[in-house]
Amino acid sequence: MLAKSAAKRLISCVYSDCRTKVRQNTGADPSPSLTFVVRRNSYFRSSDSKWVRRFYCYRCQRSFSSSSRTPCFLQKKRTLNEPIRKLLCSGVSQRRIALLLGINRKTVVRKLLFLAERARLEQKMYLESLGDSKLERIQFDEMETFEKSKCLPLSIPLVVMEKNRKILGFRVSRMPAKGLLAKISRQKYGPRVDERAQKARELFSDLQPLTDSRTQVTTDQNPHYPGWLRSHLPLVTRRSIKGRRGCVVGQRELKKIGFDPLFDLNHTCAMIRANVNRLFRQTWCTTKRPDRLEAHLYLYVQFHNFELT
Numbered sequence: 350m351l352a353k354s355a356a357k358r359l360i361s362c363v364y365s366d367c368r369t370k371v372r373q374n375t376g377a378d379p380s381p382s383l384t385f386v387v388r389r390n391s392y393f394r395s396s397d398s399k400w401v402r403r404f405y406c407y408r409c410q411r412s413f414s415s416s417s418r419t420p421c422f423l424q425k426k427r428t429l430n431e432p433i434r435k436l437l438c439s440g441v442s443q444r445r446i447a448l449l450l451g452i453n454r455k456t457v458v459r460k461l462l463f464l465a466e467r468a469r470l471e472q473k474m475y476l477e478s479l480g481d482s483k484l485e486r487i488q489f490d491e492m493e494t495f496e497k498s499k500c501l502p503l504s505i506p507l508v509v510m511e512k513n514r515k516i517l518g519f520r521v522s523r524m525p526a527k528g529l530l531a532k533i534s535r536q537k538y539g540p541r542v543d544e545r546a547q548k549a550r551e552l553f554s555d556l557q558p559l560t561d562s563r564t565q566v567t568t569d570q571n572p573h574y575p576g577w578l579r580s581h582l583p584l585v586t587r588r589s590i591k592g593r594r595g596c597v598v599g600q601r602e603l604k605k606i607g608f609d610p611l612f613d614l615n616h617t618c619a620m621i622r623a624n625v626n627r628l629f630r631q632t633w634c635t636t637k638r639p640d641r642l643e644a645h646l647y648l649y650v651q652f653h654n655f656e657l658t
Contacts, residue, residue, distance in 0.1 A: 362411075
C-alpha cells in the first residue's frame with residue numbers, strides 16, 4: 350500500500366544523501382520511479398499566510414516540506430522580496446527602503462544580495478536562451494563612478510543591443526584617478542590597480558559565442574577599445590564614433606547633438622543612473638564596495654531587460 354501511494358505521487362526526497370538517491374545513482378535500485386515518500390500533515394506559514402504540505406521519507410527517516418526546494422527556504426520575510434526589488438530598481442536608497450517598510454537596514458542588504466544572485470543566474474540563462482542566433486549590432490562603452498571618494502574611481506564597461514536596448518553584460522572594475530585628482534589619490538590611498546582591460550576582456554569572452562563576422566560593434570574613439578576587442582572578438586566589425594559632450598538632461602549621459610549613433614547605449618546609461626540610487630549625479634548616496642555595486646547592477650539589469658524594455 351505504501352509503494353502504491355508513493356508511486357502515484359512520484360515525490361523524491363530533497364536530501365542529497367538519502368539512500369534512495371544513492372541506490373538510484375549506482376543502479377542498485379531496480380525501480381527508480383518508486384519513491385518511499387508519503388504525505389505527513391501540513392503547517393501554517395505565517396510569513397505569507399499559506400498552508401504548506403509536509404512529507405516523510407521512510408528510507409532516510411527524515412521529513413521535509415514542499416517549500417524545501419524553493420530559493421526562499423527559511424526566509425521569514427519572503428513577502429518583502431518583491432517590494433524591495435522594485436524599490437532598489439526605482440532610485441530608492443537602502444536606508445529609505447528600511448524606513449518605508451519598517452525593517453532593519455541589514456535586512457535590506459541581505460535581500461539585495463539574495464535577489465542579485467538570482468538575477469545573475471537569470472541573466473546567464475537569458476544569454477543562453479539566445480542560442481545560435483548571432484548578434485547583428487551591439488554598442489560598447491564605459492560608465493564611470495567612484496567608491497567612497499572621487500579619488501577612487503570605478504569603471505563599468507557595458508554592452509547593449511541596438512534597437513531594443515537590452516543589456517547583454519557589464520563588469521565593475523577599479524581604475525586609477527586621472528586629472529587633478531591623480532596626485533591627491535596617490536598621496537592619500539597609494540597606487541591603484543587598473544582592472545579595465547581585464548574586466549573588458551572577461552565581458553567580451555562571455556559574448557564571444559553570440560558574435561561572428563556579421564556582428565558590428567559601435568564604440569567611441571577610445572584608443573584602448575581596438576585591442577580589447579581584437580583579443581576576444583576578432584571577427585566583429587568595429588565602428589568608432591567621435592565622443593561628444595554630454596547635455597544637462599539625461600544625467601549628462603545623453604549628448605549635445607541632433608543624431609547620436611550611440612543613443613541606445615547612452616540612453617541605457619542614463620536610465621541606469623536614474624534608477625540605481627548609488628549612481629545618481631550630485632548625490633550623497635555613494636558606493637562603499639564594488640561588489641555591492643555589481644550586485645545592485647545585476648538586480649537592475651534583470652528589471653531593465655524583462656520589465657522596462
